[in-house]
Amino acid sequence: MAASPVILPGVDELRARAQAALRAVGADVPLGAPGAHGLPAGTPITGDVLFSVPESSPADTDAAIAAAAQAFTAWRTTPAPVRGALVGRLGELLVAHKRDLATLVTLEAGKITSEALGEVQEMIDICQFAVGLSRQLYGRTIASERPGHRLMETWHPLGVVGVITAFNFPVAVWSWNAAVALVCGDPVVWKPSELTPLTALACQALIARAADDVGAPGDVSRVLLGGHEVGERLVDDPRVALLSATGSVRMGRQVGPRVAQRFGKVLLELGGNNAAIVTPSADPDLAVRAIVFAAAGTAGQRCTTLRRLIVHTSVADGVVERVVSAFRQLPIGDPFAEGTLLGPLIHETAYREMVRALDRARADGGEVIGGERQDMGVDGAYYVAPAVVRMPAQTAIVHAETFAPILYVLTYEDLDEAIALNNAVPQGLSSSIFTTDIREAERFMAADGSDCGIVNVNIGTSGAEIGGAFGGEKHTGGGRESGSDAWKANMRRATNTINYSSELPLAQGVRFA
Numbered sequence: 001m002a003a004s005p006v007i008l009p010g011v012d013e014l015r016a017r018a019q020a021a022l023r024a025v026g027a028d029v030p031l032g033a034p035g036a037h038g039l040p041a042g043t044p045i046t047g048d049v050l051f052s053v054p055e056s057s058p059a060d061t062d063a064a065i066a067a068a069a070q071a072f073t074a075w076r077t078t079p080a081p082v083r084g085a086l087v088g089r090l091g092e093l094l095v096a097h098k099r100d101l102a103t104l105v106t107l108e109a110g111k112i113t114s115e116a117l118g119e120v121q122e123m124i125d126i127c128q129f130a131v132g133l134s135r136q137l138y139g140r141t142i143a144s145e146r147p148g149h150r151l152m153e154t155w156h157p158l159g160v161v162g163v164i165t166a167f168n169f170p171v172a173v174w175s176w177n178a179a180v181a182l183v184c185g186d187p188v189v190w191k192p193s194e195l196t197p198l199t200a201l202a203c204q205a206l207i208a209r210a211a212d213d214v215g216a217p218g219d220v221s222r223v224l225l226g227g228h229e230v231g232e233r234l235v236d237d238p239r240v241a242l243l244s245a246t247g248s249v250r251m252g253r254q255v256g257p258r259v260a261q262r263f264g265k266v267l268l269e270l271g272g273n274n275a276a277i278v279t280p281s282a283d284p285d286l287a288v289r290a291i292v293f294a295a296a297g298t299a300g301q302r303c304t305t306l307r308r309l310i311v312h313t314s315v316a317d318g319v320v321e322r323v324v325s326a327f328r329q330l331p332i333g334d335p336f337a338e339g340t341l342l343g344p345l346i347h348e349t350a351y352r353e354m355v356r357a358l359d360r361a362r363a364d365g366g367e368v369i370g371g372e373r374q375d376m377g378v379d380g381a382y383y384v385a386p387a388v389v390r391m392p393a394q395t396a397i398v399h400a401e402t403f404a405p406i407l408y409v410l411t412y413e414d415l416d417e418a419i420a421l422n423n424a425v426p427q428g429l430s431s432s433i434f435t436t437d438i439r440e441a442e443r444f445m446a447a448d449g450s451d452c453g454i455v456n457v458n459i460g461t462s463g464a465e466i467g468g469a470f471g472g473e474k475h476t477g478g479g480r481e482s483g484s485d486a487w488k489a490n491m492r493r494a495t496n497t498i499n500y501s502s503e504l505p506l507a508q509g510v511r512f513a
């Protein structure tokens with residue numbers, strides 16, 4: 001382990017911070033002692049269990065879905081702008097409790113304070129978006145081929161939306177789904193990651209308060225705590241009309257076919273293996289800054305983390321040298337501390353996966369720079385230096401998503417080769433090109449360019465805004481959530497044909513008399 005002078009907060013201090021934040025948001029939950037019956041609520045900052053929280057039983061799950069299904073009968077006919085008032089109130093409460101929620105995000109996911117605050121800001125942003133959306137659930141009017149007829153599309157609430165989320169965005173992903181689903185007229189039953197139950201309880205307390213304040217039925221939002229078995233009950237329940245699941249490709253492979261089997265709708269947001277191309281014309285200062293944030297931010301634990309750098313041979317040495325130097329200067333340690341830029345990995349398994357990936361890369365001929373575990377004076381927490389790995393070729397380990405700060409570097413000679421490398425992995429979430437050549441930028445965004453759901457120019461692969469539809473192709477699952485017209489996944493479409501004439505012409509000129 002590399003030595004470090006960082007002093008982490010003690011477990012009692014962390015426990016007190018969690019209790020204060022939960023109290024502030026009004027989350028009145030029984031917190032058991034660590035080791036007591038229930039779900040352990042821990043922190044990657046020290047690796048300690050802080051509390052145990054009640055786990056949802058099969059009967060709890062059934063009751064939550066039943067209550068949400070019952071709430072749907074009233075919520076679907078509540079005017080959409082009135083539904084928007086609930087989400088607007090939630091947004092106000094999030095503004096008031098931004099710091100409290102961010103504290104819990106840092107505690108449970110290990111995000112540095114600035115990124116935790118950013119995650120809560122994303123929730124506020126999507127609430128504002130959804131309030132506007134509540135007056136814009138537009139359908140189209142379509143020209144009919146028959147005289148005296150008109151076609152129109154109407155969008156109706158779908159039903160209960162089940163939301164399953166990952167540990168790394170413990171609150172934002174719920175809000176992308178919930179804010180939009182609620183204005184669309186759908187109650188939400190949420191199964192957060194088993195690693196982040198406290199943030200979920202805090203969100204539930206805020207939405208319950210918002211519902212109370214505006215007179216909305218409280219059952220339009222429910223939370224269930226537990227592991228994959230709780231999620232599986234949501235997956236298999238026919239009362240769940242849309243299942244929106246965010247997590248690993250492994251999880252999506254299990255969830256997708258099971259929902260399809262019962263003809264439910266499914267929205268999958270799965271793993272990424274994101275690349276950035278650096279061309280000879282790139283602005284090097286801008287590119288290096290963007291690369292460092294995208295690769296090392298959230299300690300490499302974003303779905304959009306930059307994992308592969310595809311850099312032109314003529315600039316490769318200079319770019320790599322600057323990235324390595326920037327990585328070495330990143331302050332690693334207590335994510336609550338001012339100035340820290342890299343917090344912990346989520347758990348020991350994540351660290352073991354990182355070590356295994358670096359070993360594999362070495363065996364494949366890769367040159368590994370960095371990646372050492374940092375000594376923080378506690379055994380159960382895993383802090384690492386980000387790693388740069390110069391690879392001779394894209395081997396199997398480069399095609400895999402290792403959820404840790406590892407940046408594989410590959411070189412290219414011409415842009416076609418770089419785009420082929422970008423597209424060579426099974427995942428298709430995010431991608432970037434750094435260039436000042438408009439032809440290269442346009443080519444990367446064209447139909448034969450990047451095959452990802454997110455295709456950026458002169459910014460990194462991570463840090464998307466809520467206004468756009470978020471998601472990716474191939475093994476990333478094909479789902480889209482958050483902004484743009486992603487709301488359509490939360491509604492059912494009816495095509496209405498209206499005959500306002502006194503004749504009955506049949507379509508396609510068919511005669512039946």
Ligand code: NAD
Nearest residue numbers: 166167192193227228231232247248251269270271272303
């Ligand atoms: P994970 O797949 O281990 O767990 C995600 C969630 O799925 C958890 O709530 C878990 O309990 C649940 N789950 C697991 N198996 C299940 C099953 N068979 N049925 C129902 N629920 C099940 O993922 P994680 O380790 O929490 O998060 C990291 C992964 O999530 C990475 O692969 C990352 O890229 C991905 N991710 C993707 C996005 C995106 O928008 N594309 C966003 C965040 C994270």
